[in-house]
Amino acid sequence: MAAGAAEAAVLEVGSARHFEELLRLRAGSLLVVHFWAPWAPQCAQMNEVMAELAREHAKVGFAKLEAEAVPEVSEKYEVSSVPTFLFFKNSQKVDRLDGAHAPELTKKVARHSAGAALAPGGEHPKEDLTARLRKLTHAAPCMLFMKGTPREPRCGFSKQMVEILNRHNIQFSSFDIFSDQEVRQGLKTFSNWPTYPQLYVSGELIGGLDIVKELEASDELDTICPKAPKLEERLKVLTNRAAVVLFMKGSKQEAKCGFSRQMLEILDGTGVDFETFDVLEDEEVRQGLKVFSNWPTYPQLYVKGELVGGLDIVKELKENGELPSVLRGES
Secondary structure, three states: OOHHHHHHOEEEEOOHHHHHHHHHHOOOOOEEEEEEOOOOHHHHHHHHHHHHHHHHOOOOEEEEEEOOOOHHHHHHOOOOOOOEEEEEEOOEEEEEEEOOOHHHHHHHHHHHHHOOOOOOOOOOOHHHHHHHHHHHHOOOOEEEEEOEOOOOEOOHHHHHHHHHHHHOOEOOEEEEHHHOHHHHHHHHHHHOOOOOOEEEEOOEEEEOHHHHHHHHHOOOHHHHOOEOOOHHHHHHHHHOOOOEEEEEOEOOOOEOOHHHHHHHHHHHOOOOOOEEEEHHHOHHHHHHHHHHHOOOOOOEEEEOOEEEEOHHHHHHHHHOOOHHHHHOOOO
């Protein structure tokens, strides 16, 4: 693999070994990897954006990896939807972008390839960062800024914090401060708190692990943080939210797996109104519904709160001419 070829075009990664070799080869510069799928039209569009960026940034490496064809790499980096873009420096992931957002991809490439985002005067745009941090701290009623993710904490303190919140059935969203160096450093000043994890409730800093442990010991934690509804109750509400509900990967506008896309095409052809729920956006629902429905895969179709089945079942119903009456709840 010639260095010039790597700089001039978007490389195609065909295996986990190839991916590891590419990380080593590009260790001295920025590498941007597009996790894509051939069935997703938005991925084709973003591949064109990548090709244009490759022409503009000769010193940056660009590659595309078919997410479902190299699952070991996708799973390692928690890529569960397409398109997803990962940014690597020195063989380490430094940032990610989920979704087909060409302007944001362009901005991130420019920022990471420059090494730092500097304003014309040579300083970071503090007002923009402050506004961004304010939005992040208000992104959910309970926000945890941590190292790693709830599924894969990357420090002992973050792991303990997640365990406490889960033990108290507290509903929270999280932000991986390793994914954004600007946020990682800026939030320390914004919150006047030098370490991680940091817990925010209603946009206000509660504190770090020691504070949360004290609140737990004094029985105050449950009164401060919002409680998550019991999962079974949630699932009953979700499966009855409309007469026909499709639990899928992605949305009506953007299916994120081939099976979900086929299911959408079948339902669209019936003319029946239906709602969708993106299981990639809620890990608790994604795992819990498998047990609740006793059905291990997605998509799953519900009519009037009752499971119809997955894609194969719906295909059979369509072929037998029974699907319209089933969707109307008549059989």
